Amino acid sequence: MRTRPLKVALLGCGVVGSEVARIMTTHADDLAARIGAPVELAGVAVRRPSKAREGIDPALVTTDATALVKRGDLDVVVEVIGGIEPARTLITTAFEHGASVVSANKALLAQDGAALHAAAEQNGRDLYYEAAVAGAIPLIRPLRESLAGDKVNRVLGIVNGTTNFILDKMDSTGAGYQEALDEATALGYAEADPTADVEGFDAAAKAAILAGIAFHTRVRLDDVYREGMTEVTAADFASAKEMGCTIKLLAICERAADGASVTARVHPAMIPLSHPLASVRGAYNAVFVESEAAGQLMFYGPGAGGAPTASAVLGDLVAVCRNRLSGATGPGESAYAALRVSPMGDVVTRYHISLDVADKPGVLAQVATVFAEHGVSIDTVRQQGKDGEASLVVVTHRASDAALNGTVEALRKLDTVRGVASIMRVEGE
Amino acid sequence: MRTRPLKVALLGCGVVGSEVARIMTTHADDLAARIGAPVELAGVAVRRPSKAREGIDPALVTTDATALVKRGDLDVVVEVIGGIEPARTLITTAFEHGASVVSANKALLAQDGAALHAAAEQNGRDLYYEAAVAGAIPLIRPLRESLAGDKVNRVLGIVNGTTNFILDKMDSTGAGYQEALDEATALGYAEADPTADVEGFDAAAKAAILAGIAFHTRVRLDDVYREGMTEVTAADFASAKEMGCTIKLLAICERAADGASVTARVHPAMIPLSHPLASVRGAYNAVFVESEAAGQLMFYGPGAGGAPTASAVLGDLVAVCRNRLSGATGPGESAYAALRVSPMGDVVTRYHISLDVADKPGVLAQVATVFAEHGVSIDTVRQQGKDGEASLVVVTHRASDAALNGTVEALRKLDTVRGVASIMRVEGE
Ligand SMILES: NC(=O)c1ccc[n+]([C@@H]2O[C@H](COP(=O)([O-])OP(=O)(O)OC[C@H]3O[C@@H](n4cnc5c(N)ncnc54)[C@H](OP(=O)(O)O)[C@@H]3O)[C@@H](O)[C@H]2O)c1
Ligand SMILES: NC(=O)c1ccc[n+]([C@@H]2O[C@H](COP(=O)([O-])OP(=O)(O)OC[C@H]3O[C@@H](n4cnc5c(N)ncnc54)[C@H](OP(=O)(O)O)[C@@H]3O)[C@@H](O)[C@H]2O)c1
Numbered sequence: 085m086r087t088r089p090l091k092v093a094l095l096g097c098g099v100v101g102s103e104v105a106r107i108m109t110t111h112a113d114d115l116a117a118r119i120g121a122p123v124e125l126a127g128v129a130v131r132r133p134s135k136a137r138e139g140i141d142p143a144l145v146t147t148d149a150t151a152l153v154k155r156g157d158l159d160v161v162v163e164v165i166g167g168i169e170p171a172r173t174l175i176t177t178a179f180e181h182g183a184s185v186v187s188a189n190k191a192l193l194a195q196d197g198a199a200l201h202a203a204a205e206q207n208g209r210d211l212y213y214e215a216a217v218a219g220a221i222p223l224i225r226p227l228r229e230s231l232a233g234d235k236v237n238r239v240l241g242i243v244n245g246t247t248n249f250i251l252d253k254m255d256s257t258g259a260g261y262q263e264a265l266d267e268a269t270a271l272g273y274a275e276a277d278p279t280a281d282v283e284g285f286d287a288a289a290k291a292a293i294l295a296g297i298a299f300h301t302r303v304r305l306d307d308v309y310r311e312g313m314t315e316v317t318a319a320d321f322a323s324a325k326e327m328g329c330t331i332k333l334l335a336i337c338e339r340a341a342d343g344a345s346v347t348a349r350v351h352p353a354m355i356p357l358s359h360p361l362a363s364v365r366g367a368y369n370a371v372f373v374e375s376e377a378a379g380q381l382m383f384y385g386p387g388a389g390g391a392p393t394a395s396a397v398l399g400d401l402v403a404v405c406r407n408r409l410s411g412a413t414g415p416g417e418s419a420y421a422a423l424r425v426s427p428m429g430d431v432v433t434r435y436h437i438s439l440d441v442a443d444k445p446g447v448l449a450q451v452a453t454v455f456a457e458h459g460v461s462i463d464t465v466r467q468q469g470k471d472g473e474a475s476l477v478v479v480t481h482r483a484s485d486a487a488l489n490g491t492v493e494a495l496r497k498l499d500t501v502r503g504v505a506s507i508m509r510v511e512g513e
Numbered sequence: 514m515r516t517r518p519l520k521v522a523l524l525g526c527g528v529v530g531s532e533v534a535r536i537m538t539t540h541a542d543d544l545a546a547r548i549g550a551p552v553e554l555a556g557v558a559v560r561r562p563s564k565a566r567e568g569i570d571p572a573l574v575t576t577d578a579t580a581l582v583k584r585g586d587l588d589v590v591v592e593v594i595g596g597i598e599p600a601r602t603l604i605t606t607a608f609e610h611g612a613s614v615v616s617a618n619k620a621l622l623a624q625d626g627a628a629l630h631a632a633a634e635q636n637g638r639d640l641y642y643e644a645a646v647a648g649a650i651p652l653i654r655p656l657r658e659s660l661a662g663d664k665v666n667r668v669l670g671i672v673n674g675t676t677n678f679i680l681d682k683m684d685s686t687g688a689g690y691q692e693a694l695d696e697a698t699a700l701g702y703a704e705a706d707p708t709a710d711v712e713g714f715d716a717a718a719k720a721a722i723l724a725g726i727a728f729h730t731r732v733r734l735d736d737v738y739r740e741g742m743t744e745v746t747a748a749d750f751a752s753a754k755e756m757g758c759t760i761k762l763l764a765i766c767e768r769a770a771d772g773a774s775v776t777a778r779v780h781p782a783m784i785p786l787s788h789p790l791a792s793v794r795g796a797y798n799a800v801f802v803e804s805e806a807a808g809q810l811m812f813y814g815p816g817a818g819g820a821p822t823a824s825a826v827l828g829d830l831v832a833v834c835r836n837r838l839s840g841a842t843g844p845g846e847s848a849y850a851a852l853r854v855s856p857m858g859d860v861v862t863r864y865h866i867s868l869d870v871a872d873k874p875g876v877l878a879q880v881a882t883v884f885a886e887h888g889v890s891i892d893t894v895r896q897q898g899k900d901g902e903a904s905l906v907v908v909t910h911r912a913s914d915a916a917l918n919g920t921v922e923a924l925r926k927l928d929t930v931r932g933v934a935s936i937m938r939v940e941g942e
Contacts, residue, residue, distance in 0.1 A: 107662065107806060117849040118661050118729070214659060220807035222651070222659035229658075230643060230651035232547050233827020235540065300547070360813070363789075377536060377824035378649035378814060384789070385810035395806035398662020412841030420546040 085116065089124035090405050091158050093183070095149050095174055096165035097130050097137055100188055100215070103394035104162060104401075105140055115398070119405040127152045129165075153178040159408050162397060163187040172196055179207040184408060186400040188215035188393055191280075194289035194305045197296065201417035210413050212400035217290045218243050218369040220392030221385040222399070227297045227373065228415055234375040236298040239337040240511065241371030242364050243290040245387040246281035247313050247333040249273045249367045251352070255330050260318050273367050283312035287335045287350040295337035295348040298373070300421040303337075303348050309428035311351035320352075320506055323438060323477060326466075327510075329354040330362045334511055338431075345424040347431050354436055355512035362512075429486035434463070434513070436479050438505040439495065443474035447500045451476060454498065458491040459483065473502070479510065514545065518553035519834050520587050522612070524578050524603055525594035526559050526566055529617055529644070532823035533591060533830075534569055544827070548834040556581045558594075558603075578603050587612040588837050591826060597621055604629055608636040613837060615829040617644035617822055620709075623718035623734045626725065630846035639842050641829035646719045647672050647798040649821030650814040651828070656726045656802065657844055663804040665727040668766040669940065670800030671793050672719040674816040675710035676742050676762040678702045678796045680781070684759050689747050702796050712741035716764045716779040724766035724777040727802070729850040732766075732777050738857035740780035749781075749935055752867060752906065755895075756939075758783040759791045763940055767860070774853040776860050783865055784941035791941075858915035863892070863942065865908050867934040868924065872903035876929045880905060883927065887920040888912065902931070908939065 092108070094101050108115065108125055116122040128140055129149035137145065146152055153161055153174050161178035163185060165171045171192050175185050185204065187193065193200070193216050204211040214224045218241070227236065242248050246268060253264035265282065268274035280286045288308040295303040313333045324331050332355055337348045355362050360382055364370045369387025374380050386392040407414055441447045448467060455462050460483040468475045480488070488507075495501050521537070523530050537544065537554055545551040557569055558578035566574065575581055582590055582603050590607035592614060594600045600621050604614050614633065616622065622629070622645050633640040643653045647670070656665065671677050675697060682693035694711065697703035709715045717737040724732040742762045753760050761784055766777045784791050789811055793799045798816025803809050815821040836842055870876045877896060884891050889912040897904045909917070917936075924930050 103806070111662075111664065114664065114729075114850075115662060118847060221810060222655035225654060225659050226651035229832055230654050230828040231824065232831035233536065233540075233544060233829075234824040235543065300543075360789075360792075375824065377532070377820040377827070379818075379821055381650060381812075381814035383810075383812060386808045389808075391806040392808055395660065395663040395804065398806070399659040400662075402661035403658055406844065407841070410841040412836070412839040415835065418547060421543075 086121035086409065089122040090119065090160065090408060091126040092123050092160045092162060092401065093127045093129070093152050093158050094125060095129045095161060095163045097128050097140065098164070099390040100393045100397065101164040102137065103390040104164065104397050107394055107398055109139055115402065118402050120409050121405070123401070123405060126158060149174050150177065153183065154181050156181050158183040160401060160404050161185050162401065163189060164397065166191065168192055168195065175200055176203050179203045179209050182207065182209070184210035184404045186397055186404055187211070187213045188397055189213070190216040190286065190289040190293060194292040197293065198302055198417060198419070205416050208413060210404045210407055212404055212414065214400050215393045215396035217293055218371060218383070219385070219387040219389065220395045221369055221371065221383050221387065223371055223383050224297060226383065227294065231373070231375055231378065234377045236373060236375045237339045238374040239294050239298050239371060241335055242332055242361055242369050243335045243371065243387065244281055244287045244333060245367030245369055246274045246278065247287070248364060248369070250282070251313065251316065251331055251333060252365055254316070254318065255321055258318055258321070261314060261316060282314050284310045284333065284350040287333060291335040291337055291348045291350050294335065295346060296419065298337055299339060299346045299423055300418045301346065301423040302419045303346070303425055307348060307425040309349035309351070313352045316352050317506070320508060323436065324354045327354060327436065327479070329356050329510070331508070332361055336511065340426060340430070345426040347426050347428070349428060349431060351509060353509040353511040359512040429484060429489070431485045432482050434480055434482055434510040435488050436477070436508045436510050437492070439476040439478070440502040440505055441474050441476050442500045442502065443469050443472050444500070447474070448476065450498055450500055451478070451495065454494045455480070455491055458487050458494065460487050460491050475505065515550035515838065518551040519548065519589065519837060520555040521552050521589045521591060521830065522556045522558070522581050522587050523554060524558045524590060524592045526557050526569065527593070528819040529822045529826065530593040531566065532819040533593065533826050536823055536827055538568055544831065547831050549838055550834070552830070552834060555587060579606065582607040582612065583610050585610050589830060589833050590614050591830065592616040592618060593826065595620065597624065601625055605632050608632045608638050611636065611638070613639040613833045615826055615833055616640070616642045617826055618642070619645040619715065619718040619722060623721040626722065627731055627846060627848070634845050637842060639833045639836055641833055641843065643829050644822045644825035646722055647800060648814070648816040648818065649824045650798055650800065650812050650816065652723070652800055652812050653726060655812065656723065660802070660804055660807065663806045665802060665804045666768045667803040668723050668727050668800060670764055671761055671790055671798050672764045672800065672816065673710055673716040673762060674796030674798055675703045675707065676716070677793060677798070679711070680742065680745065680760055680762060681794055683745070683747065684750055687747055687750070690743060690745060711743050713739045713762065713779040716762060720764040720766055720777045720779050723764065724775060725848065727766055728768060728775045728852055729847045730775065730852040731848045732775070732854055736777060736854040738778035738780070742781045745781050749937060752865065753783045756783060756865065756908065758785050758939070760937070761790055765940065769855060769859070774855040776855050776857070778857060778860060780938060782938040782940040788941040858913060858918070860914045861911050863909055863911055863939040864917050865906070865937045865939050866921070868905040868907070869931040869934055870903050870905050871929045871931065872898050872901050873929070876903070877905065879927055879929055880907070880924065883923045884909070884920055887916050887923065889916050889920045904934065
């Protein structure tokens, strides 16, 4: 074993970074044995230098992250600051100064992954980011390496723990969105500003990363259709239950049947209780991967949290360090397939639509005609009367999002339709 | 991209090998793009040269596997013959002649993994075998690479599809073992000689491989405690149901609480219906991995079959080819921890014991005394009378296998105990 240590700088020492530092210290011998050389924490960049940080030598702490990544003697830079800047510039600078990079930053990777991969490649360095998607769950590596000889057709999963916690609460207690969110916040599962989670931005970033890797093509964050879960109601859960379903916020990346284009989207959807994703509780994550030869695989585990995320970061750190020692680099960006990313209108799935309608004869026939005119075939209709008003619950067969939207627009124009109470996609069947 | 192809020899062209060859041909462009060079099928060794093999150039087919691996111009040898010899000698010879090796051979890897890894290392070549455990499910790579910065404490899973199919049938239909086995055989899920599967040899080989990788230590096949599932009865399933459990053949690799030793075992066990492994149907496999930082991860998918297994083989092939191009090798054997493998007697778990006893007062007290004398604490007892005879069903708290065996031996000596109808471990709680 080499005795000269590999030098690692830590950018950020918060929830994730502090766990990375802790494990690097407490498990130093194991890491050294697995890498083939010791690793040394060469510096820790933070915002607040005076904050007490257990187990970290204060002499290593700096607020000058730029100077740290420019030292020139670093083997690996671990970026766990988060956000776009200064993380992006720091990573690029790290590559220019000869370091490889491990990051947990989904927002940055989803937005600038291509440029960062290019910077890594130009400098002959590695960019690894297993922790950016689904925390501790090995997902990027299996997609990028284990399935490198297969053709992935679909990735479907729960990749945001905060929203899964909220939806799980709503499902199990009948609580409304706000009440469940408040509990998630109180328990530390939701941040003070939960926008990134509940509006689906976080899941959309992960979907962009996953789709890119799974399909060997570039998928930009803007390419991902995104619908948050703030409008999911207790009534939606009641409808879901009647159908033997629950509601999950799903990230879905699919290859079109013709193989020439892909789609990526994030939205709440009903899934059957018999589907394994339906029983993913609390803040856990789970992702299904469907590929041509392997068939259906599922990966399940803690999607966030300091220690789980640090586990993923350290797995990457070991890999990147091994590569440094052997003078090689791991797989870089693979975007050779250059597939078209189709708009949401092209996505084909099933829908659950609740309509408030006038309770009089002929309404069902009118509504059914509208569906038929738009080529959306109906699977089941349930009619419920309530004092002169009635509700119609329609579940469709598979239809394109565009056709469904056309249908809904036309339904709204019917004067027997008082309103469209909810539209939800039905997945996982 | 390099245009000179990498040369791959295929040893064996049966269920798995024919799928490997098919995908190498039909997905040649994708493989080339992902590897960075085309791959060429340089030869196919089989036993029966005259058998028609769709899509394979007859000029490539040979019965002289030894001459094939000695060619000296091969980059990778894919061994999908199975069994110990000639596979072992062919792999060693392949290394000596400069090739890296991808294998799906759990029997060989479990028996001779250390020697084969040493041969690979001596020759500066790779030995990859993702397909040897749990077919298509990425498991070896996640354990070896994704969790390389973490400390795995437990691996628990269903790693044999044949026995899971049989047990699932018994559970869902109430069939006995033989009837369920016959159905598995008729449907092609069990081989004509099912011994390796039903006696747990196949799962034990996988447990040895998994334990070795998970704990960074050498675990020999002989170190794995093995109990088959041929004696599981419909009555056992009925008892399991009463406890809210089902029965699965589990492979369990554990680190002892003191961290200094490990155990590996394969046996049927009751697990609660609420445990995710309980709902693993048919020939599917699923494996839980518990580690210090990541917590509980689960990997699920098809554990066998030509195409799924080929997916894993091809993932390895891509990795090994990339390593060839970069002049590096991937992670080799990691056995630095050199932990003691404890015998089965040290394993601590819970037990479900059915006793046939005389239906008279004082029997329960006698039985309870025997448990207490051996330090095995009882969780619940259920007593059922049936015409002068009675049965006692005891579920224990956690106790060592040695203590349980001592208890059972003493129970058999009681003249009020007519017989020990069944003993089954209870896991996953
Ligand atoms: N938390 C999770 O469960 C989780 C899961 C998966 C991925 N991630 C990702 O991991 C990354 C880190 O998340 P986190 O939860 O650890 O965040 P965090 O707790 O907010 O920690 C951020 C760290 O960065 C430091 N920092 C902020 N601005 C800085 C600057 N300009 N220069 C130097 N240091 C700066 C902070 O310093 P101070 O300590 O002085 O404030 C803090 O140590 C993010 O990309 C996140 O998306 C997190
Ligand atoms: N089948 C699965 O689902 C599965 C799953 C995971 C792992 N595996 C592993 O994959 C390996 C292959 O399994 P399989 O199911 O593909 O076996 P298989 O269908 O029996 O195929 C074995 C192949 O090896 C050839 N062969 C046998 N002896 C040979 C010799 N002395 N020299 C050259 N070729 C020889 C056979 O030739 P002929 O074609 O002429 O008979 C046949 O093509 C085994 O290690 C198995 O444990 C299999």
